[in-house]
Amino acid sequence: MLSDMMVDQEFRAILRVQGDRVYGYALHFLRNHQDAEDVTQEVFVRLWQQCGVQDERGRVAWLLRVTHNLCVDLIRRRQAHERRIAALNRETGSPAGAAGPPPDDAIVKLAASEGAAGLEVALQEMPASMRSLLLWHYHEGLTYPEIGRIVGAKGSTIKVRVFRARQMLRRLLDARMAQPRAAGERA
């Protein structure tokens, strides 16, 4: 039977190795520090409560799957909250736009270059499932079979989905390049 000390050490090692990946993915997905920290904390608390998955590859898939699901849940709650605020504003006659997106200073800028900045914006305009596929494949460097383990699909299926997501992203990027730059662009 593993001692408590070994369990503690193993968990600390997992946090040290995978913490950046989980936090980084949540931050790219949510673009909000506080939300990303909340999601990251919840992921590792759940990992601790379940005593984790022993296989290394399975562990990465589990971590990213749970992170993704929590991010999606958070976005849905955020959108539902915004809709309620918007409905309340309509009832009370508050000015429109009061329930708009978070202010720019709250949005995390994660681009080290102008090209990456455009990529960030375009990613946010994509459906969450497609966004995550592209982040997993291009940013995390996961192979199609590894992504398949996360979402429960074959590698060949993932390859097709990534291809379609890439096509959509290119259309969004091309459209942005064709538009004149506007101040206060929606994130």
Next chain:
Amino acid sequence: MMTACEDLAVLLEEYLDGSATPAQARRVEEHLDVCPSCRSEIESEERLRHAFSALERPPLPCELAERILAKTVGTAPRAAAPRLLRSLPVGARRARSGRPLAGLAAAAAVAVLALGVWLGPRLVERASARWSPPAPTRSTLAEGSSETAGCAEIARLQARAGLTLAARIVLRTETTTLVGVLGRDIPRAVSSSIQKTARSSEGGEG
């Protein structure tokens, strides 16, 4: 019938990853030399990959790591008991050859024997605290065997309690382990062996 572009689109990713074979890479490069459309496609793909690589990789904040550890390490993890079994490869858990089970059974047996050796005398101490040797009588003193008989009886009880306890634990551990791993597919020889052990342990002679 697939066009050359469609045919090579399949190889595009491998070519960009550097995982295409030399022959495949040569085919792609020869096609790119004559097809501006595919050349544009591959350049676009390279720009996309470069943009993704330029996205920052923020490290886990130290304060967040400390908060996570405060909520986890030091608190009792749930389901700690099955952790040993979970760490076995799936194949070993399902093995019918019994060889992977031998290691598990051996470890369990060692643990049980150690427990029996440690616990047996303590159980007997409790029992012997209630048992007091008969007051020496003239006849027993004359025989000079009352203390010796008492010590022998304690030793006998000690040995019997330890063996009985160890046997019961082995039986229960074996059964639970094998049923948990093999389900209903316990080989007949194994279940017979368990039953024989049970009979002899329950009726063990002192």
